[in-house]
Amino acid sequence: MTDAHSTNQTIRRVSPTLFSFLSDLGLRAVYPQDIPFQAAQAKGKELNATIGQITDGHGNAMTLPSMSSTLSGMSPAEANRAFLYSPIQGVEELRQGWRGWQRRGRDAAQASTVPLVTVGLAHGISLAADLFSAPGRAVAVAAPFWGNYRQIFSTRTGARLLTAAAVVDGRYNCDAIAQALQDLPQGEPAIAILNLPWNPGGYMPTVAERQALRESLVAVAQMRPLMVICDDAYAGLVYEDEVPRESMFWDLNGAHERLVPVKVDGITKELAFFGGRVGFLTFPFPPDSEIALALESKVKCLVRATVGSPVAISQVIALHGLRDGSIEDEVERIRVVLEGRYHRLKQVFAAMTSRYLTPLPFNSGCFALVELSTELGQSSEQIRHRLLDDYDTGLVSIAPNFLRIAFCSMESEALPELVHRLQLAVDSG
Amino acid sequence: MTDAHSTNQTIRRVSPTLFSFLSDLGLRAVYPQDIPFQAAQAKGKELNATIGQITDGHGNAMTLPSMSSTLSGMSPAEANRAFLYSPIQGVEELRQGWRGWQRRGRDAAQASTVPLVTVGLAHGISLAADLFSAPGRAVAVAAPFWGNYRQIFSTRTGARLLTAAAVVDGRYNCDAIAQALQDLPQGEPAIAILNLPWNPGGYMPTVAERQALRESLVAVAQMRPLMVICDDAYAGLVYEDEVPRESMFWDLNGAHERLVPVKVDGITKELAFFGGRVGFLTFPFPPDSEIALALESKVKCLVRATVGSPVAISQVIALHGLRDGSIEDEVERIRVVLEGRYHRLKQVFAAMTSRYLTPLPFNSGCFALVELSTELGQSSEQIRHRLLDDYDTGLVSIAPNFLRIAFCSMESEALPELVHRLQLAVDSG
Numbered sequence: 001m002t003d004a005h006s007t008n009q010t011i012r013r014v015s016p017t018l019f020s021f022l023s024d025l026g027l028r029a030v031y032p033q034d035i036p037f038q039a040a041q042a043k044g045k046e047l048n049a050t051i052g053q054i055t056d057g058h059g060n061a062m063t064l065p066s067m068s069s070t071l072s073g074m075s076p077a078e079a080n081r082a083f084l085y086s087p088i089q090g091v092e093e094l095r096q097g098w099r100g101w102q103r104r105g106r107d108a109a110q111a112s113t114v115p116l117v118t119v120g121l122a123h124g125i126s127l128a129a130d131l132f133s134a135p136g137r138a139v140a141v142a143a144p145f146w147g148n149y150r151q152i153f154s155t156r157t158g159a160r161l162l163t164a165a166a167v168v169d170g171r172y173n174c175d176a177i178a179q180a181l182q183d184l185p186q187g188e189p190a191i192a193i194l195n196l197p198w199n200p201g202g203y204m205p206t207v208a209e210r211q212a213l214r215e216s217l218v219a220v221a222q223m224r225p226l227m228v229i230c231d232d233a234y235a236g237l238v239y240e241d242e243v244p245r246e247s248m249f250w251d252l253n254g255a256h257e258r259l260v261p262v263k264v265d266g267i268t269k270e271l272a273f274f275g276g277r278v279g280f281l282t283f284p285f286p287p288d289s290e291i292a293l294a295l296e297s298k299v300k301c302l303v304r305a306t307v308g309s310p311v312a313i314s315q316v317i318a319l320h321g322l323r324d325g326s327i328e329d330e331v332e333r334i335r336v337v338l339e340g341r342y343h344r345l346k347q348v349f350a351a352m353t354s355r356y357l358t359p360l361p362f363n364s365g366c367f368a369l370v371e372l373s374t375e376l377g378q379s380s381e382q383i384r385h386r387l388l389d390d391y392d393t394g395l396v397s398i399a400p401n402f403l404r405i406a407f408c409s410m411e412s413e414a415l416p417e418l419v420h421r422l423q424l425a426v427d428s429g
Numbered sequence: 430m431t432d433a434h435s436t437n438q439t440i441r442r443v444s445p446t447l448f449s450f451l452s453d454l455g456l457r458a459v460y461p462q463d464i465p466f467q468a469a470q471a472k473g474k475e476l477n478a479t480i481g482q483i484t485d486g487h488g489n490a491m492t493l494p495s496m497s498s499t500l501s502g503m504s505p506a507e508a509n510r511a512f513l514y515s516p517i518q519g520v521e522e523l524r525q526g527w528r529g530w531q532r533r534g535r536d537a538a539q540a541s542t543v544p545l546v547t548v549g550l551a552h553g554i555s556l557a558a559d560l561f562s563a564p565g566r567a568v569a570v571a572a573p574f575w576g577n578y579r580q581i582f583s584t585r586t587g588a589r590l591l592t593a594a595a596v597v598d599g600r601y602n603c604d605a606i607a608q609a610l611q612d613l614p615q616g617e618p619a620i621a622i623l624n625l626p627w628n629p630g631g632y633m634p635t636v637a638e639r640q641a642l643r644e645s646l647v648a649v650a651q652m653r654p655l656m657v658i659c660d661d662a663y664a665g666l667v668y669e670d671e672v673p674r675e676s677m678f679w680d681l682n683g684a685h686e687r688l689v690p691v692k693v694d695g696i697t698k699e700l701a702f703f704g705g706r707v708g709f710l711t712f713p714f715p716p717d718s719e720i721a722l723a724l725e726s727k728v729k730c731l732v733r734a735t736v737g738s739p740v741a742i743s744q745v746i747a748l749h750g751l752r753d754g755s756i757e758d759e760v761e762r763i764r765v766v767l768e769g770r771y772h773r774l775k776q777v778f779a780a781m782t783s784r785y786l787t788p789l790p791f792n793s794g795c796f797a798l799v800e801l802s803t804e805l806g807q808s809s810e811q812i813r814h815r816l817l818d819d820y821d822t823g824l825v826s827i828a829p830n831f832l833r834i835a836f837c838s839m840e841s842e843a844l845p846e847l848v849h850r851l852q853l854a855v856d857s858g
Contacts, residue, residue, distance in 0.1 A: 007723045014720035017654045017687045018712075020618050023586070026560035031726040036517050036733065053514050061512035071508045074500040083490035083497065085482050085703045088465050119548050119706070122737030130585075131455035151734035156559075157452070189449050225446045258446045268737075274514045275741025277548070277706075283447075291443035294436045297460040304465065305580035308551030311740050312704025 004030040028155050034147035035396055038384065042394020047418050049406045050394040052199060052366045053274040054334060057411025062334055064272055066324035067317050078320065082313035088300045090117025090280075091315045097322040098280055099287075102265065105246070110253055112263070113292040115280035116299045117310040121233050124264040124279040126152050127302050128229055132262075133157040138190040142166035142176035144369070144398045146199045146231075159191070167360050172203055174212035178220050189225040192217065194248050197234035197365030200396070200404040204238050204245070204364035214251045221259035228252055232265040234365040236331065239339040243363055253284045260284065267318045269366065271327075272334055276314030338366070344412045345405070345419075354423045366408035372401040376426065383425050390428075391421040433459040457584050463576035464825055467813065471823020476847050478835045479823040481628060481795045482703040483763060486840025491763055493701055495753035496746050507749065511742035517729045519546025519709075520744045526751040527709055528716075531694065534675070539682055541692070542721040544709035545728045546739040550662050553693040553708040555581050556731050557658055561691075562586040567619040571595035571605035573798070573827045575628045575660075588620070596789050601632055603641040607649050618654040621646065623677055626663040626794030629825070629833040633667050633674070633793035643680045650688035657681055661694040663794040665760065668768040672792055682713045689713065696747045698795070700756075701763055705743030767795070773841045774834070774848075783852045795837035801830040805855065812854050819857075820850040 007030050012019040039050040054062050095114050118124040135158035141149055143163035153159040164179035177192045197204045205213055220226050230249040238245045252261040266279030285292045321327050345368055349359040356376040360369040372380055380397035387393040396404040436459050441448040468479040483491050524543045547553040564587030570578055572592035582588040593608035606621045613619060626633045634642055649655050659678040667674045681690040695708030714721045750756050774797055778788040785805040789798040801809055809826035816822040825833040
């Protein structure tokens with residue numbers, strides 16, 4: 001049952017009454033065959049590089065001690081807070097603490113609201129979609145992209161996703177958003193999604209590329225109102241010294257009066273707490289300004305109407321971490337582990353011989369993306385299934401011809417074998 | 430900034446660009462002045478009976494030891510699971526464990542799906558609204574009702590809330606849903622919300638009333654397709670021996686072919702874990718039946734598009750509790766504490782002398798509701814403010830003339846003083 005039509009037919013046949021209640025959204029909804037679907041299929045495989053969560057390569061979480069220590073010794077006051085309701089906007093100290101974390105190295109002149117707490121990053125993006133997207137709204141994103149944007153913007157709000165290639169001739173395409181919007185009538189508002197470091201491609205722009213990207217988006221804003229949703233899920237996970245780690249939110253903040261950046265980030269990857277579900281939604285306005293309060297009112301209305309209140313226990317754990325003097329070191333320690341895997345994977349790619357496989361540029365995040373040559377005559381979905389069936393190995397396929405390797409959940413030592421199997425699966429096709 | 434219009438004007442003035450992006454929902458959204466708003470105003474008051482979370486009366490959580498003990502000794506395997514992603518549908522053992530919990534005392538012939546995990550009960554209701562509500566859809570609910578239904582159904586999905594009085598002549602009104610729908614054209618589908626034990630009224634129907642309620646809803650289903658969302662947030666918290674504790678979901682399951690009950694419940698109140706945000710959505714079909722899988726596909730699509738995935742850490746804690754042999758005793762212990770407060774409050778009400786105050790019948794849940802006489806000439810909102818300002822006491826006002834007392838968060842010993850102050854505030858008006 002993988003398409004909406006057959007799903008709807010089943011419901012109509014078994015319960016015409018229930019079928020008669022399905023909303024337009026209810027009729028459209030069907031669980032997509034993207035990452036969680038594919039990850040479920042890869043469960044138990046010897047090599048499983050499907051899920052974008054950071055593990056030791058054996059399915060064990062790599063946690064920050066200043067957070068995970070709470071589970072063997074939460075203070076009574078913390079435990080109390082963990083079990084009771086959070087304020088709708090989030091725990092105040094955590095909001096302030098996260099604002100400090102976001103603004104490391106920023107100067108006071110750059111405005112940003114006190115972040116509102118959401119249930120993970122997806123909830124932050126979903127709330128932004130509820131507030132700012134609409135049927136027919138143009139939403140531009142560089143492709144390939146995180147499939148859930150489709151469910152969030154297209155399935156849920158009826159927006160039109162417009163895309164352009166994220167990588168052209170082996171280089172990051174700073175004009176992807178502008179190209180995706182080039183046929184849109186002048187003046188028509190558009191939303192852009194900027195996911196950097198990038199999922200699924202693991203890329204973060206260089207200094208020169210950031211500048212070009214900023215100029216390209218400002219040029220778009222000269223043509224139309226532009227909201228840029230900065231999905232900063234992988235913030236900080238950058239592995240080349242010369243590549244800046246800061247969110248593009250700061251570069252776009254104040255860049256043009258018709259360009260509104262919105263920052264979505266969270267503890268999921270930044271503090272390695274995937275199961276906690278704490279994200280943040282931040283706007284480019286001074287804290288406690290009138291517009292900050294107006295937006296807070298709207299977001300709180302929708303937080304309440306979607307999930308009641310944010311997760312208290314996970315906020316308590318994150319706050320414990322942020323108050324601990326060692327959190328930056330702990331985050332850096334995880335980054336260094338991933339950096340090691342990154343360098344190993346680059347080596348392995350450099351030695352790759354298959355003429356059908358081209359790794360896309362990557363320097364950050366949790367993933368590397370491999371493009372299959374069209375000469376191969378097989379889809380990435382076919383290769384994924386062969387890897388599952390014949391090579392005990394899980395990767396994520398992204399239509400039409402990309403395979404995503406989540407090195408964040410693989411040991412360094414396993415990466416050569418993983419790529420070896422990938423080549424075998426491709427060359428035996 | 431408490432109405433959508435002024436909120437929108439502020440945004441338009443400060444950032445016309447951002448304003449140009451507001452969706453219809455974005456324009457409608459504004460944080461309502463209901464329970465969390467009022468609870469925030471009552472923070473720090475000597476007597477605070479605003480929030481429906483179970484505490485010792487001094488703001489401390491009353492937790493189940495089999496769950497809260499995890500915070501001082503979670504096993505490595507549990508901690509690992511707590512920090513990593515949950516499956517989109519929820520942790521399988523918890524889903525099965527909760528199904529067993531739901532079905533205590535039920536016979537195998539009564540069909541129910543394996544519950545899907547949501548982010549608290551509000552998320553379960555919100556997902557049901559996404560799937561089954563729509564602009565103009567009739568949604569019937571007995572009044573007064575939990576204000577968040579308005580945000581979930583009306584603000585978010587554009588449904589029409591239709592109401593009838595929950596209590597008439599001092600008795601629970603079993604025909605409230607039927608009366609709310611009486612002017613709706615025959616054949617037009619309607620959703621009903623059945624919240625029992627009731628928030629804000631703290632009432633659970635007797636054996637005879639359950640029968641009458643069931644018959645009334647079956648009669649509605651003879652006129653039109655009827656979906657009944659059973660909001661079982663307060664399941665089990667019943668304080669009179671002769672009143673059945675089971676969810677009406679079981680009475681309605683199979684009652685009529687055009688009546689579809691949907692069960693929403695969760696650990697929030699049933700296992701006293703308010704900050705954990707774990708709820709469940711259950712349909713009246715056999716597990717693994719085709720329609721169960723079709724609905725699961727739709728719900729998972731929307732879970733992913735709204736929150737990414739459910740909260741892992743809270744599921745781990747709940748599962749630990751459900752596996753512990755003592756959980757039923759622990760839940761009963763909390764129920765007995767609340768039962769003591771309930772009896773005390775009934776005594777205090779019985780001795781109340783103000784002619785302007787009429788307690789509504791109550792026997793369950795977390796709340797008691799007091800109706801202000803129209804002769805008083807003052808709204809419940811005015812009395813609430815007087816209680817805050819002059820009597821250091823927080824209650825929740827529900828328009829036009831109800832005050833809600835959350836005895837779940839008050840010590841027994843404080844209840845006489847609370848009601849004393851309420852009488853003073855009313856009589857000094």
